[in-house]
Amino acid sequence: MxxxxxxxxxxxxxxxxxxxxxxxxxxxxxxxxxxxxxxxxxxxxxxxxxxxxxxxxxxxxxxxxxxxxxxxxxxxxxxxxxxxxxxxxxxxxxxxxxxxxxxxxxxxxxxxxxxxxxxxxxxxxxxxxxHPCQLLADMQTYLEHRGSIAGKRVAWIGDGNNMCQSYINAADRLDFELVIACPEGYEPDAALLEKFSDRVSIVRNPLLAITGADLVVTDTWASMGQEEEKKSRERAFQGFQVNEDIMQKAAPDALFMHCLPAYRGLEISETMLESKWSVVWDEAxxxxxxxxxxxxxxxxxxxxxxx
Known part of the structure; x- marks a missing residue:
C-alpha cells in the first residue's frame, strides 16, 4: 500500500x-x-x-x-x-x-x-x-485576498532558488503565468524550466516581469548555506530590489509576498513589508x-x- x-x-x-x-x-x-x-x-x-x-x-x-x-x-x-x-x-x-x-x-x-x-x-x-509548504501558504493567501490565481501573472524577482522552483510547480498546478527576473547564472533548474516552458519565462529586467503582474514575490538573495557568497550575491542582484517605485508598474490590485526572513535595504526597500501591496504577515x-x-x-x- x-x-x-x-x-x-x-x-x-x-x-x-x-x-x-x-x-x-x-x-x-x-x-x-x-x-x-x-x-x-x-x-x-x-x-x-x-x-x-x-x-x-x-x-x-x-x-x-x-x-x-x-x-x-x-x-x-x-x-x-x-x-x-x-x-x-x-x-x-x-x-x-x-x-x-x-x-x-x-x-x-x-x-x-x-x-x-x-x-x-x-x-x-x-x-x-x-519549499512546497511555503507555496501552500502563499497560494492560500492569494486566494483569500483576490480569489483564484488561475490565469494571473506572477512575477518572481531574484534568485532561482527553492522558492522559485516551487513557484514553477505551482504555476503548473494552479494554471498561472510565471515570469522570473534573475541575473545570468542564477536561474532555476534548467529541466524544470524546460518541462514547464509553456507557463514559465526568464527575463533579466525586473520591470519586464513586474509590469502588469498580479502577484510579486521575492526572497533573500543569499539563502541558508550561502553565507560565504553574500557579498558577491549582493553585487549580482543590484537592481533587483522590490520597492514602492517598481511596484507602481504592477497591476492596480497587485499583492506582494516574501517568505521571510527579509533583509530590508537589500532584496526589498526598508518599508516594503508595510506597504499597501504587502500581505506578508497574512502569508506568514x-x-x-x-x-x-x-x-x-x-x-x-x-x-x-x-x-
Missing amino acids: AIRHFLTLQDLSRDELKAILQRATELKVQRQKGTDDHPFSGKVMAMIFEKSSTRTRVSFEAGMAQLGGSALFLSPNDTQLGRGEPVEDSAKVISRMVDIIMIRTFGHDRIITFAENSSVPVINALTDDF ENRLHAQKALIEFLLNERTNKSK
Whole structure:
C-alpha cells in the first residue's frame, strides 16, 4: 500500500491542491471562531530539523497541537542522523514510532531517500531544491485576498532558488503565468524550466516581469548555506530590489509576498513589508493553517487506505 508523501507540489493533483487550500481557510476561520476540533488526539509528528527555522518550527508544532496531537523537535544533536546513521535506517526506525514526519534539510535527495524508507507520510518542510509548504501558504493567501490565481501573472524577482522552483510547480498546478527576473547564472533548474516552458519565462529586467503582474514575490538573495557568497550575491542582484517605485508598474490590485526572513535595504526597500501591496504577515500566519490542512489530508489518506 503506497504511502502519500508531500515532497513537492507535484505530489498533489490539481484538485487535491485546491481542496487543501480551501480547507486551510476553513480551519483558519474555525480557529478564529473557537470552533475548531481536535481530530488527531494521540497522533505524534516527528520534526527533523537539519536546517534551523522560526516559522517552520512554530507553525508545525502549534498546528499539530491545535489538531489534538503532539510534535517532537529533533535536531542533528538529538538523533543518530547527526552522527552519520544512514538515512534509510533512521527512516525505518522513526516511522515505526510516530504517525507523520516533517523534515527540513539540505539535499533534496536526502528527503527522497527518507520517504522511500518511511512507513508514514513525510512532509518536505524545505530542501535546497523545493519549499512546497511555503507555496501552500502563499497560494492560500492569494486566494483569500483576490480569489483564484488561475490565469494571473506572477512575477518572481531574484534568485532561482527553492522558492522559485516551487513557484514553477505551482504555476503548473494552479494554471498561472510565471515570469522570473534573475541575473545570468542564477536561474532555476534548467529541466524544470524546460518541462514547464509553456507557463514559465526568464527575463533579466525586473520591470519586464513586474509590469502588469498580479502577484510579486521575492526572497533573500543569499539563502541558508550561502553565507560565504553574500557579498558577491549582493553585487549580482543590484537592481533587483522590490520597492514602492517598481511596484507602481504592477497591476492596480497587485499583492506582494516574501517568505521571510527579509533583509530590508537589500532584496526589498526598508518599508516594503508595510506597504499597501504587502500581505506578508497574512502569508506568514497561513503557514500554520495550510500545514494543518496538509497534515489532515495526509493522515486521513493513510487512515482511509488502511481500512
